[in-house]
Amino acid sequence: MCPRCGLPQSHTRLCTNCAEWQAAIDGIRSPYQFAGTMREAIHQLKYRNIRILAAPLAEMLQDYLKNEPLPAEVIVPVPLHPQRLRERGYNQAQLLAQKLGRLAGLPIMDNGLSRAHYTVPQARTGNIAERRSNVSGAFRCLNDKINGRTVLLIDDVATTGATLNACAAALKAAGAVSVWGLAVAREI
Numbered sequence: 001m002c003p004r005c006g007l008p009q010s011h012t013r014l015c016t017n018c019a020e021w022q023a024a025i026d027g028i029r030s031p032y033q034f035a036g037t038m039r040e041a042i043h044q045l046k047y048r049n050i051r052i053l054a055a056p057l058a059e060m061l062q063d064y065l066k067n068e069p070l071p072a073e074v075i076v077p078v079p080l081h082p083q084r085l086r087e088r089g090y091n092q093a094q095l096l097a098q099k100l101g102r103l104a105g106l107p108i109m110d111n112g113l114s115r116a117h118y119t120v121p122q123a124r125t126g127n128i129a130e131r132r133s134n135v136s137g138a139f140r141c142l143n144d145k146i147n148g149r150t151v152l153l154i155d156d157v158a159t160t161g162a163t164l165n166a167c168a169a170a171l172k173a174a175g176a177v178s179v180w181g182l183a184v185a186r187e188i
Contacts, residue, residue, distance in 0.1 A: 002015035002017075003027060004018040004021075004027055004028065005027075005028050005158075005161045006027065006028045006029045006030055017160070023161070023165050024165055024166075024168040024169035024172050024179070025179055025180070025181055026178045026180050027070075028158050028161050028164055028180070028186075029064070029070065029181070029183075030158050030182070031060060031061065031063075031184070031185075032184060033187075033188055034186060034188070035185075038184070039185070041053055042057075042092075042156050042157060042184060045156065046092045046156060051090060051095055054092065054096050055099050057099075057184050058096050058099030058100040058103060060184065061096065061100050061154075061182060061184060062100060064182075070152055070182060071152075071178055071180060072106055073106070073107075073151070074106060074107050074108070074109050074152070075097045075100060075107070075108050075153075075154055076097070076112035076113055076146075076153050076167075076171065077091060077093040077094040077098075077154045078093040078113070078153060078154065078163060079091065079093075079114050080093075093155045096154050096156060100154060106152070109146065111143055112141065112142065112143045112146060112151075112171070113141055113167055114140050115138055137166070138166055139166050139167050139169070141171050141176075146176050147174060148175055148176075149176055149177060150176070150178045150179075151168075151171050151178065151179045151180070152182055153167050153171070153181045153182065154182055154183075155182075155183045155184075156183060156185070157184065157185050157186070164181035164183070165181075167181075168181065
């Protein structure tokens with residue numbers, strides 16, 4: 001896999017997308033492909049208000065971390081913009097982070113990040129460059145307790161890594177030592 005974005009490949013060097021990318025994130029890992037049953041489960045959690053699915057998905061993340069540990073002192077969920085949060089009623093990444101935090105024995109910083117401005121949903125953008133541009137500068141770190149910490153950033157799906165990287169940039173600007181992204185599934 002690519003050591004930065006976690007994209008499956010036949011070698012262990014940076015993939016072509018990451019080789020030219022000055023990323024803030026230290027790495028992204030996803031134990032599952034965003035396809036089939038996993039895609040359906042994430043869609044049920046995210047769009048159908050089936051919040052109970054956060055628990056088994058978080059257990060899967062914990063199982064992954066037992067075998068493939070990532071450096072972390074604190075867990076931070078990828079935030080939703082307040083408008084999208086009002087529409088949905090909850091943040092699926094926050095639900096995953098809360099459940100994973102309990103399982104892993106790590107503190108959660110629900111207020112670690114905020115969306116500074118509304119962005120078009122990443123699923124509606126086209127290529128990697130558009131996705132990176134769409135979320136560039138979209139996040140702000142709100143918590144000065146992030147300074148000097150190693151952060152595990154949680155999201156439901158990683159596609160290009162643009163959202164996780166934009167979050168990592170905000171966290172590192174606030175003094176985070178390292179930021180690793182962990183998403184339930186990776187779109188291939």
